[in-house]
Amino acid sequence: xxxxxxxxxxxxxxxxxxxxxxxxxxxxxxxxxxxxxxxxxxxxxxxxxxxxxxxxxxxxxxxxxxxxxxxxxxxxxxxxxxxxxxxxxxxxxxxxxxxxxxxxxxxxxxxxxxxxxxxxxxxxxxxxxxxxxxxxxxxxxxxxxxxxxxxxxxxxxxxxxxxxxxxxxxxxxxxxxxxxxxxxxxxxxxxxxxxxxxxxxxxxxxxx
Numbered sequence: 001x002x003x004x005x006x007x008x009x010x011x012x013x014x015x016x017x018x019x020x021x022x023x024x025x026x027x028x029x030x031x032x033x034x035x036x037x038x039x040x041x042x043x044x045x046x047x048x049x050x051x052x053x054x055x056x057x058x059x060x061x062x063x064x065x066x067x068x069x070x071x072x073x074x075x076x077x078x079x080x081x082x083x084x085x086x087x088x089x090x091x092x093x094x095x096x097x098x099x100x101x102x103x104x105x106x107x108x109x110x111x112x113x114x115x116x117x118x119x120x121x122x123x124x125x126x127x128x129x130x131x132x133x134x135x136x137x138x139x140x141x142x143x144x145x146x147x148x149x150x151x152x153x154x155x156x157x158x159x160x161x162x163x164x165x166x167x168x169x170x171x172x173x174x175x176x177x178x179x180x181x182x183x184x185x186x187x188x189x190x191x192x193x194x195x196x197x198x199x200x201x202x203x204x205x206x207x208x
Contacts, residue, residue: 002139003146010035022087036066042202044070050145055082081134084152088121139187153177
């Protein structure tokens with residue numbers, strides 16, 4: 001069995017501006033830096049982390065650094081397979097800008113993401129395959145260990161849809177995955193058992 005501690009990155013500048021990120025990056029906001037520090041303390045106190053994997057995008061790696069500071073003996077593995085979905089020409093835009101430039105594209109996304117083709121974007125099916133296959137491999141490589149994965153909201157959504165045998169669109173549109181939200185799962189060769197989804201109990205009211 002592999003114990004997985006999976007977290008979304010802390011708040012970024014683009015999150016504050018309600019801009020679509022995907023593979024584009026922005027630094028952590030002041031609030032995000034506080035969130036990351038609180039998350040690092042929570043992980044240190046509650047989990048015996050033995051391996052750390054991080055998306056190689058800056059907002060995730062900055063969050064990882066705040067956690068890894070409490071685990072100096074563990075080398076962080078930067079893994080591009082844990083990146084957010086590539087959202088192509090929409091990246092850097094607000095939803096209103098997308099609707100204006102791409103014929104109400106964001107509204108179509110809100111109705112059925114899997115049916116929405118984003119120019120130069122990563123197909124959702126390919127994204128889900130990338131994410132689920134990589135996390136399965138990480139789990140197989142780390143049997144008997146507690147592994148931290150620092151990643152993105154879309155990645156966590158893809159994993160939950162796979163583990164729960166749920167409709168991806170329904171999970172994406174109806175389940176919150178907050179900045180620094182913690183998801184806990186035990187994975188074996190045959191099943192995944194979830195213990196928590198989007199736990200933000202480490203954040204006070206001003207940091208949520």
